[in-house]
Amino acid sequence: xxxxxxxxxxxxxxxxxxxxxxxxxxxxxxxxxxFDEERxxxxxxxxxxxxxxxxxxxxxxxxxxxxxxxxxxxxxPSFKKPSRTVSEWIVLKLPVSLxxxxxxxxxxxxxxxxxxxxAATRPNTMQDYVPMSFAMGGICIPxxxxxxxxxxxxxxxxxxxxxxxxxxxxxxxxxSFTLGAVYAAYIARLTRGGMLEVMGQDYIRTARAKGxxxxxxxxxxxxxxxxxxxxxxxxxxxxxxLTGSFVIEKIFLIPGLGREFVDAAFNRDYTMxxxxxxxxxxxVLVLNLVADILQALLDPRVRxxxx
Amino acid sequence: MSLLEVTNLRTAFHTRxxxxxxxxxxxxxxxxxxxxxxxGESGSGKSVSQYSLLGLLPTPPAKVESxxxxxxxxxxxxxxxxxxxxxxxxxxxxxxxxxMTALNPFxxxxxxxxxxxxxxxxxxxxxxxxxxxxxxxxxxxxDGEAALDRYPHEFSGGMRQRIMIAMALITRPALLIAxxxxxxxxxxxxxxxxxxxxxxxxxxxxxVVMITHDLGVIAATCDxxxxxxxxxxxxxxxxxxxxxSPAHPYTHALMASMPAxxxxxxxxxxxxxLPPDMTRPLPGCAFATRCAHxxxxxxxxxxxxxxxxxxxxxxxxxxxxxxxxVAGLNSELHA
Amino acid sequence: MMQEALxxxxxxxxSLWQDAWHxxxxxxxxxxxxxxxxxxxxxxxxxxxxxxxxxxxxxxxxETTLGASAxxxxxxxxxxxxxxxxxxxxxxxxxISLLVGLVATFVxxxxxVTYGAIxxxxxxxxxxxxMRVVDVLYxxxxxxxxxxxxxxxxxxxxxxxxxxxxxxxxxxxxxxxSQVISLRExxxxxxxxxxxxxxxxxxxxxxxxxxxxxxxxxxxLTVPQVMLLEAFLSFLGLGVQAxxxxxxxxxxxxxxxxxxxxxxxxxxxxxxxxxxFALNFLGDGLRDALDPKxxxx
Numbered sequence: 001x002x003x004x005x006x007x008x009x010x011x012x013x014x015x016x017x018x019x020x021x022x023x024x025x026x027x028x029x030x031x032x033x034x035f036d037e038e039r040x041x042x043x044x045x046x047x048x049x050x051x052x053x054x055x056x057x058x059x060x061x062x063x064x065x066x067x068x069x070x071x072x073x074x075x076x077p078s079f080k081k082p083s084r085t086v087s088e089w090i091v092l093k094l095p096v097s098l099x100x101x102x103x104x105x106x107x108x109x110x111x112x113x114x115x116x117x118x119a120a121t122r123p124n125t126m127q128d129y130v131p132m133s134f135a136m137g138g139i140c141i142p143x144x145x146x147x148x149x150x151x152x153x154x155x156x157x158x159x160x161x162x163x164x165x166x167x168x169x170x171x172x173x174x175x176s177f178t179l180g181a182v183y184a185a186y187i188a189r190l191t192r193g194g195m196l197e198v199m200g201q202d203y204i205r206t207a208r209a210k211g212x213x214x215x216x217x218x219x220x221x222x223x224x225x226x227x228x229x230x231x232x233x234x235x236x237x238x239x240x241x242l243t244g245s246f247v248i249e250k251i252f253l254i255p256g257l258g259r260e261f262v263d264a265a266f267n268r269d270y271t272m273x274x275x276x277x278x279x280x281x282x283x284v285l286v287l288n289l290v291a292d293i294l295q296a297l298l299d300p301r302v303r304x305x306x307x
Numbered sequence: 308m309s310l311l312e313v314t315n316l317r318t319a320f321h322t323r324x325x326x327x328x329x330x331x332x333x334x335x336x337x338x339x340x341x342x343x344x345x346x347g348e349s350g351s352g353k354s355v356s357q358y359s360l361l362g363l364l365p366t367p368p369a370k371v372e373s374x375x376x377x378x379x380x381x382x383x384x385x386x387x388x389x390x391x392x393x394x395x396x397x398x399x400x401x402x403x404x405x406x407m408t409a410l411n412p413f414x415x416x417x418x419x420x421x422x423x424x425x426x427x428x429x430x431x432x433x434x435x436x437x438x439x440x441x442x443x444x445x446x447x448x449x450d451g452e453a454a455l456d457r458y459p460h461e462f463s464g465g466m467r468q469r470i471m472i473a474m475a476l477i478t479r480p481a482l483l484i485a486x487x488x489x490x491x492x493x494x495x496x497x498x499x500x501x502x503x504x505x506x507x508x509x510x511x512x513x514x515v516v517m518i519t520h521d522l523g524v525i526a527a528t529c530d531x532x533x534x535x536x537x538x539x540x541x542x543x544x545x546x547x548x549x550x551x552s553p554a555h556p557y558t559h560a561l562m563a564s565m566p567a568x569x570x571x572x573x574x575x576x577x578x579x580x581l582p583p584d585m586t587r588p589l590p591g592c593a594f595a596t597r598c599a600h601x602x603x604x605x606x607x608x609x610x611x612x613x614x615x616x617x618x619x620x621x622x623x624x625x626x627x628x629x630x631x632x633v634a635g636l637n638s639e640l641h642a
Numbered sequence: 643m644m645q646e647a648l649x650x651x652x653x654x655x656x657s658l659w660q661d662a663w664h665x666x667x668x669x670x671x672x673x674x675x676x677x678x679x680x681x682x683x684x685x686x687x688x689x690x691x692x693x694x695x696x697x698x699x700x701x702x703x704x705e706t707t708l709g710a711s712a713x714x715x716x717x718x719x720x721x722x723x724x725x726x727x728x729x730x731x732x733x734x735x736x737x738i739s740l741l742v743g744l745v746a747t748f749v750x751x752x753x754x755v756t757y758g759a760i761x762x763x764x765x766x767x768x769x770x771x772x773m774r775v776v777d778v779l780y781x782x783x784x785x786x787x788x789x790x791x792x793x794x795x796x797x798x799x800x801x802x803x804x805x806x807x808x809x810x811x812x813x814x815x816x817x818x819x820s821q822v823i824s825l826r827e828x829x830x831x832x833x834x835x836x837x838x839x840x841x842x843x844x845x846x847x848x849x850x851x852x853x854x855x856x857x858x859x860x861x862x863l864t865v866p867q868v869m870l871l872e873a874f875l876s877f878l879g880l881g882v883q884a885x886x887x888x889x890x891x892x893x894x895x896x897x898x899x900x901x902x903x904x905x906x907x908x909x910x911x912x913x914x915x916x917x918x919f920a921l922n923f924l925g926d927g928l929r930d931a932l933d934p935k936x937x938x939x
Contacts, residue, residue, distance in 0.1 A: 015778055023790065030794030140918035142870055144877045144890075145911045148897040156901055202408035206471075208363055209403075210423040211396030213389075224413040236780065243785040247877060251897070261786070262878060265793040277786055284783050300458040301412060 001303070005293065012285050019281045020070065023274050024063055030268075070278065076271035080264070086275035089260060094279060096166060097256035100248065101241040103172060104180035108237075111184040113230070116191025120226070121218060123196060131188060138185025143244060147178040147251045164253040175252040179244055183237050190233055195226035224298055231295045235288035242280055309336035310481060310514050311360075316374035316384075318352075318359045321367060325586035329355040331538035333374075334612075337482065342508065342515045344529030344546070346522060346561070350582050352538040353518050357484050360384070361399060362391045379481065397427035400475035404487040406467035410459035416443075417455025420474050427478045442473040445510075446503060465496035469503065476507055483508070484516045489524060501527055522565055526550065531618075534558045537583045537593030540612050543620040552633045554621040556601075557594045559636050592624065600631055662855075665931040672927025675920035682917050686736035693730050713905055720905040722895065728906065731887055732913050738881075738888040739914065742802060743869040749807025750868070751861055754814025759853075761815070762822030773819065776812050784809045785871070792880040799882055802875070806868050817860055821853040855932035862925035866918040873914060889914040 050056045054065060054076075069076055075086035084092070115131035122128055141149075151174060155163040165171040198204065199222050207221040208214075246258040257276055264272035296303045318330040330352040337343050345353045358364045360376050360383045376383040379398065383391065400423075403409040411419055420439040424430055430438065436455065443451030446469040459467055468488065475483060485504060489497040505528060508515050517528055525532055525546065532549045534542040534557065542555040553559045562568055563576045580597035583589065592598070595605040602625060610622040615633075625631035666672055713720040719728035761772040788805045795801055825831055834843075869889075875881050876890025877897075889910045896907030 011778075015782075019782070022787075026787075026790060027794065136919065136922060140866070140915050140922060141911075142873055142877075142893075142914070142918075144874065144897070145893060145907075145915065148900055148907060149911075152900055152904070152907075202403060202405060203411040205363060206401075206403065206409045206474075207411065207422075209361065209396055209401040210474075211392040211394070211426055212422070213392060221411050221414070239783045243783050246785075246789075247874065250878070262789065265789055266879075268794070273790065277790070280783050280786060299413060301460055 001293075001296065004296075005289065008289050008292070012282070015285065016278065016282060020067065020274065020278060021063075023277050024066060027268075027270050027273055028059060028062075066274070075275035075278070078269060078272050080267045080269040080272070086271050089272065090257065090275055090279050093255060093257040093260050096254060097242065097245050097249070097258055100166075100172075100175060100179060100245055100254065100256060101238065103176035104183065104241055104245075105238070107176055107180035108183035108187055111180075112187025113191055113227075115184070115188040116230075117195055117218065117223070117226070119188070119192045120195030120199065121214075123192075128192075132192065135185040135188040138181045139189075141181075143178050143182060144247045144251065146181055147174070147248060150174050150178060151251075164251075166252070166254040166256075171252075175248050175254060178251075179241065179248045182244075183241065186233065186237070187230055190229045191226065194229040195222055198222050198225040201225070228295065228299060231291060231298060234294070235284075235291035238287040238291070239284040242283060308339075310339045310378065311337040312375075312377045313356075313360070314375045316356060316359060316376065317372040318355055318364070318369060319372055320369050327585045328588055329369075329538055329585060330359060331588070333535075333538075333540055335533055335540065335543065337514050337516060339481070340508070340512045340514055341530045342505075342517060342528055344517045344519065344525040344532040345535060346519055346525050346532060347535035348520060348582055350585065351535040353520075353535045354486055356535070357401075357486065357516060357518060361395050361401070361484075362388065363395075363401075393427070396423045396480075397478050398480050399482045399484065400478065400480040401484045401486065402468070402471045402475045402488050405491040406464055406471050407491065409471055410467055412459055414458075415455065416457055416459060416462075416470055419459075420455070420470070420477060423474065423478050438477065439473075442477045443470070445476075445507065446470070446473040448473070464492055465500065468492060468496075468500050472500075472503060472507065476511060476513075479511055480513055482514045482516065484518070486518045487520070488517075490519070490521070497524075498527075504528070522561060523567075534561070537588075538585060539593065539622060540620075541594065541622045543612065545618055548616075548619050552637060554615060554619060554626050554633050554636070555594075555623045556598045556636060560597075560599075592622070600625055600636070602630070662928075662931040666927055669927040669930065671923045672931075675924040675927070678916065678920040679924065682736065682913075682920070683740065686733050686740060689733035690730050690737075693727070693733075719909045720903070722903075722906055723899070728892075728909055731892060732889070732909050735887040735889050735892050735910065736913060736917075738799075738886065739869050739872060739890070739917075742799070742806065742872040742888070743865045745803045746806035746810065746868045746872070747861055747864045749803055750810035750814055750864060751857070753807065754811035755818050755857065757811065758815035758818030759822055762819040762826070765823070765826075769819070769823075773816075776815055780812055785874075788871075788875065789878065789880060792875060802872065802881070806871050809871070810864055810868055814857070814860055814864070817856050818853060821856055825852055859925060859929040859932060862921060862928055866921040866925075869914070869918065869921075 047056070054062055057065070066076065073087060075090070078084065078086050078089060081089065112135075115135065119128040119131045151163055154161045154174065161174055162168070162171045166175070195218075199218070204217060204221055207217045212220070242258070245254075245256060246262050248254065249256045249259040250262065257279070260272070261276040261280070263269075264276060313336070314334045316330055316333045317328070320327040320329055329350075333352070333356050335343070345356070347353045355364065355369075359369075359371050359374075360378075362383075364371075371384055374384055378394065381390065381394065383394065386394070410416070417436065417439050420442060421432075421435040424435050424438060425432070439455055440451035443454050448454050448466065448469055454462075454470075459470070462470065472488075483504070488504065489500050492500060501524065504515065504517075515528075517524065519525060529546050531545050532543070533540050534549075534555065536557045542549070542553065542558045544554070549558065550562070553562060557578075560576075560578045564578060566575060569575060578597055583593045583596075589595065589606070591604070591606040591608055592601070592610050595601040598605065605624055608624060610624045610627070612620045612622045613627055614620045615626055621627065623631070626633060626636070719732055721728055722731070757772065757776075761769045788809060791801060791805050872881060872888060873890030873893065876888050877894045879894065881888050881891050892910035893907065893914065896903075896910055900907040
């Protein structure tokens, strides 16, 4: 198991290197530069700026310098927000995005799992149709529609919750729910599918033949196998939660890393783009690994194959 | 005094393609500590007739439409789900066809073994573990203590079936229903498992209902036999009677198609035609369309199981009327 | 006897589709979705043209004196701040959304089917390496790259097709590969080989029809995902350029003014979500129809 984890972590290095390389050259090849918009900067100032940001060195030199920086945790200065370095900005903004993602995932699991289990225990009845209709709604109503609609209803019309912000608990309710809704929907569908599959297995019949109550059959024997698809989905879901937060952070004016990334992209803030991409990618890789470990903990057969 | 007395059991499946009458008026008894074999093709209703008793069929689509099943003073078919759960796994246990899928792959063997014990008696956990290890030893798994902490996929098919048997018998049931317990196993293991069931049966003094499509299994284990076809019992007899003088053309055809009944190089006999369409029951005998001895009456009059000799029942109209003798039916079988 | 049974199976290759069609017809939700989708396609294609001919509105024509107006007999969906007819803009935006949805899905299908089929057919180490690549790509936050691409290289609709197509092919590749592999080992394929059917006949009569089902189902379910992604990018301001529009871009406009002019959010949202509902229900219906084993549940 430990060996499996170490091996996986070792594969992170080439993947992250590839990501840095692709991002670096994509950003540099693109037409336009970070200082295009600054009107009529004197030639001398521009040259100084470029020198300050190491933009006058040959491209390969810049690339190697950047790589060297990454290894020591230095992601360079921000082009557009020079008050802090990129690393400092990330340390400042990342916790907000992570907090948002955690709440959203928690909401998604708390709604999605019970809904899916309920639906699967009595398929093709109202107990199945009602939660699954909501799930379909969650999938078909994009979060950038759902968010504003919720704001319209709960903030503007009813006045129960604040419109934007990320300081008080009340401010965190709408964004977390908006981000989590679609994942609740997917988790509900996956749980239902997984549970239906498992509940048709022979070992469930064995459990019933032992005289276990239906609740015990579902929870003790059905749940583990039924949740495997959900666990497998958690990796991609966390990636989605992080990138999905771009929109949510924009709608609710949340000072997170997602908004920082989108702003950086629009502003061609090279170092900021690369820094945020690197951190987000690393995060997704780690979370995928966590999902795989969870899967191994739940399924002894997977655990065997890891040895 | 019989242990289990089933009368006029009818079970149907309500599917999109119509109503499947899987078990169509079946009556039989099981005496304490005897082995009753139920033999028939797949779809003959032999498994459904047992699953109906324990409420193990998915409802819907399945529905027990009539009948009584008295077991130790309780009518299983009228019992509440909670009452039935107490009997299931406690007084009546089951083992299934495929040991590769019948054990929960996510749960350690020990935990699965202790589950029925903890459910049906208030044995403390430590004691339950001891009993589980002993149960494994009783089915021939020597290192029972270590096996408790392993997962099902770490065992072979035969070993898993032993675990299944240990699990079924850990509550010392009065009745074990074995649903094709050897079908999925290697030939070499089959005999071992049958011998094990027999041995444990004698040690515990329980009755066994052995569901199988294999007359060889019947010959090796059973005291009495029911032959099922099209959801009905077409013949009931003691094992020696059944093999010596089968009294229904279907039983006869079954035996004629056994490889052991053939000389070397002789072509295997197969029963012509297809099993009956259970959604459209025929007015007469279900076997009539495939029967070499069928007369006009067989296609129009539904037969009932009747004793034509002591302890030997048949649902064949022609045997009952005497127009076909058992000896005549079997003339070529022993030739 | 054996031969007959096999030919019965072979014939069911055609009746499989008939069966599926019958099952689909029984699924009311899926049939309703088919009609909704036909309606959406028909109106978005012909609608702007008809309105232009009868009313003289077009998606880019401004009428600044009118400004934003609520739905009325002249403007069924109302107008935006520039006085543009919102019905026309919604229909026109629908063209873009549907076009992106279809073309990008097509791109992802081509890439995914080719990749998956190659991995599945060759098998062995090649397959392992190819699938490991897919696994790694799966773990990447692709949307980030799409955003960078769109920002840096301009909001070009062809780039959008490519970028989205590049994201969505992964699952398709996995599905096709596992289908091909499981088919290769199926007994009935083995049987056709034993019977001496020529290779092309095995491929075209048995393997292709059997992979087609899951591919069709997944394509139907990919279109709404792609449309969502396009809407997401448009919402971030990275979709098509004004005065052209798509549902995502219209929704973005609507969100900015939802307190004053709620209809500007309402109608494009309804159009997008309605279409997504229809596509998803149709996809689910197709899956149930093509895979009767799964539909039993």
